[in-house]
Amino acid sequence: MKKILTATALLLASTSLAAAEGELQLYNWGNYTSPELLKKFEEETGIKVTVTDYDSNTAALAKVEAGGAGFDLVVPSANYIQIWVEKGLIVELDESKLTHKANIAPEWVDVPWDMGRKFSVPWQWGSVGVAVNTSVYKGDINTSDIFLRVPDELKGKINVVPEMTDVLNMAIFNVGGEACTEDTEVLKKVRDLVVEAKKDWLSMDYGATEKLSNNDWAASVNWNGSSMRARMANPDVAFGYPKEGYPLFMDSVALLSDAKNVDNAYKFIDFIMLPENAAMISAFARYANGIAGSAEFMPDDMKTAPEVVAPAEHAKAGRFLPTCGQKSQEYLTAIWTELQK
Template sequence: MLAAGALAASTAMAAAQDGGQLNIYNWGNYTSPEMIEKFEEETGITVTVTDFDSNDTALTRIRAGGHGFDIVVPSNNYVPIWVEAGLLQELDPEEIPNMANIAERWRDVPWDPNRTHTVPWQWGTTGVIVNTSVYEGDIDTSAIFLDPPDELKGKINVIPEMTDVMNMTVRYVGGEQCTEDRDILRQARDKLVEAKQHWIALDYGTVDAYAAGDIAAGVYWNGASMRARLQNEDLAYGYPKEGYPIWMDSAAILTDAQNTENAKKFLNFVLEPENAAMISEFARYANGVEGSDEFMPEDMTTAPEIVVAPEHEEAAYFSVTCPAETQQLYTQIWTELLR
């Protein structure tokens, strides 16, 4: 026992002496501080996490260069754009052996076949959140933010994630995601411009604002909605019957990373089931790592924001990468909306 203890202490000391830096660029309020602390203690690597608020923000900053980041966490429908632009390193499973822990469902995915560039971080849905003490009507509809009832006008927040909001609006007016139908896109643009007068903000970091009752409704992600509901039981998450997206965010190493070896250690670390569960416990999303269930918080196994009821399953669609032309049209509409 003494020899084993000495060996463990020696191994931990050697790991701590590896040292160095690691700079992560991730969605805001999405990285478990406890998980980062554990990684730093085990490796001696100092981690800095910088937030972004949308896929477009992240992509624009990295394309501009001179950013200093090693790891980025884009959503599935943006990963092909990053890969095609040559912004992500290829991953070698021999250097990241815990890639074997990726759940079968998430191993060979359309946006990153055979996981050549990314590993799972978290996955979930985008829907609507409503304070039921303010509004008692149907919440399973995108009308909450596009044709809001009087009780919610002036109390609505919309996440600044262009593709999700655009596709939810396109579905609301009768189209399909990534449509190139100009008539449908005109209807979507007009609906968004008309609805915006009833919004209070386009912001992503609003868990506390919902919990405090400062915002009564909006477009939000399921995990963040659960975190808000745990602080305010009047909050409820709705699954728009017109259609709502399923997505997965994945971690990748940037081509111009300055700390590539440390980045590989981190990706391997987050693919350990217990560490993946730490991210889920903080962010309140599922993670895509086999064996993590036994470490997951019990309340996530029954949470209405996490467990999709059968009656809501048909309205779900998996986010895809829109063709360049559609992306350009979406961007034009979004730019007009933000004026």
């Protein structure tokens, strides 16, 4: 009987392993993963990718840190990569399994948040600004005053996406401070500014692509790719680049330290570094990517889109956010907590 049970157990174990070999769990931002890309990957590899969405860096970090989530890959933003590294939640990549790593564009290899791309590969990058329905508001949209000192036409009609570091650092730039500042005088100005401004906001929510398209919102703090998708559905939507300063971001794919489908994860990471596949990611979500040679596969409308190619007079105001220090993070979290009440 013992031999029979052992054989049965081995059979079940091998069946389970075989199933696992055809799976991959991707934890990614919502409405950010191309279905066509996933279909192509499954057809070429036989690996079924399950995507679980999150809506903020902090939410993703908290869920994975709690343990037992069962994900293989995650897509943190640049200013969070080192937090994931320091917490031991992602592992250094085995370059011998990444035959297409040389396709990463040179400017995206030695980046401050991951020198040499030891822990991550590019997914998409872009900017955080304000999307405005120009049939409702005719004034200057290239300012963070749109949501911090709300024009009368937009009062009660504007949304602010609840991404703490983006929103609060835009407010810091607006009052003349530096990203992740620990200057309490600057932070007090920021606190007073956002608390007062919130009285004129309609909501703090995600879903800007749809709600700007449908005229549910007249304006929103938003990401450039989402704003382009909204404009494609509603020509009145325009994306503004705040002259006071606005964040740039790059989201990158990383391998979780407790990943179960490691080999499949490496196949996916290598797959998205092929130019034609990186272009599929961009064509869906409408953000640029960091893979050389992908431009020739991009939709023509992305090559000149004002949301993707920032006008020269506004491009210099964009900056990547550093990883905030502990004291700055505590201050920002305190302001954000008050703002959520």
